Amino acid sequence: MPVYSMTGYASGQSGPAGGPPEADIKAAAAGRLGVEIRSVNSRFLDLTFKLPEELRQHEPTLRELLTARLKRGKVELRAAIDSSGAAAIADPSSKLLQRLNGVQDHIRAWLPGARELSVADVLRLAAGDTSTRNDWGPDLSDLAAKTLEDLVAAREREGGRLAKMLLDHLALLRGLVAQALPLVPQLVEQQRSRFLERWQEAMGASGGTPPDAAQDRALTEATAFAIRIDVAEELTRLGSHLDEIERLVKKGGEIGKRLDFLIQELHREANTLGSKSATLELTRIGVDMKVLIEQMREQVQNIE
Incomplete structure (x- = not known):
């Protein structure tokens, strides 16, 4: 077996990769996910996670992933979502559009003078709708696993x-x-x-x-x-x-x-x-x- 150092660093990103235009647009709307893992020496395995609120729920899965491969070291995993491209391209779900249309009809039935929703209104409402947000669980797990493999290789x-x-x-x-x-x-x-x-x-x-x-x-x-x-x-x-x-x-x-x-x-x-x-x-x-x-x-x- 090889000898492993406790010192190492690895990082990775997921995002558009030159696929079909529809997939690139959807990925750009969701944002780009980044993960980095760094480790230094320690007597025991000491894990630290620095995650945004959107990813906080996935910490147990990440902890299990790290403890399965690492035995000692002070390890810090950081993850971030770059949504700079998401603000320019919204991706409202069909469910949201149906709900907005129904609400609009109901309001105008009582208030005939109310103006119709514009595209800008829909995009603004879609930006705050949780149903349009990406489920980062699978992407985060895959990217964290790949980054961990790179870290293990660096430690080796x-x-x-x-x-x-x-x-x-x-x-x-x-x-x-x-x-x-x-x-x-x-x-x-x-x-x-x-x-x-x-x-x-x-x-x-x-x-x-x-x-x-x-x-x-x-x-x-x-x-x-x-x-x-x-x-x-x-x-x-x-x-x-x-x-x-x-x-x-x-x-x-x-x-x-x-x-x-x-x-x-x-x-x-x-x-x-x-x-x-x-x-x-x-x-x-x-x-x-x-x-x-x-x-x-x-x-x-x-x-x-």
Whole structure:
């Protein structure tokens, strides 16, 4: 499965499309429908709808449409009706014309001097009649579905770029782990020997010969110190986390929360590595690791 970003944008419009003149006139009279969907990262799925009053009743349908395809992200759907062309071309229904004609006959029967309705009167009355308005439900559903598909495609493209970046950073981190591993046994033995040398120098300066018990204690303390600065376990766990992140990225799907947890674990191990570091070389490696992990953390927060 692909990796999806939570960041994306798509828009679409419906209206006259070069069909029969009658259909174009009817579409122009009804207006043009526009839909746009934008999304950014969020811990959960957070939906916002900005709809005109004519479309407010369709919000449950739109919500169901979005929740079926999206799992995480702060998503905003906007819809609007451009009726600039509708005012120029009215499309009174037959039912309205019959009703106006009946009302006119009834009024003139009681008021013979009343003038007849003009075409302008009819168009003005038709503009305020709900029976002439378009039922936007089917058009809105179709357009929203198409726009959602475009949004999902945009999120997939962005997710592919994020996945590539993560895999590249994983390779760099593996390289740093490979640099650090040979330094560990050498560093432990070096620090152990240095501790014993300094202890023996201190005992020699005091003019005494250390008893066997004191030598054993010094050896025990030197070993304990060597264990405290041993970062082999941290490097092993780092490698294990890197393997799991790579597996998830290649698997794809809804992996954002799991990746976020693993990035935190990587950060923890890199911090421990830095705090245990007893050489400039290991300190440099730890700093480089934390820089890469922080870059990964920022991008992982955009993955669904």
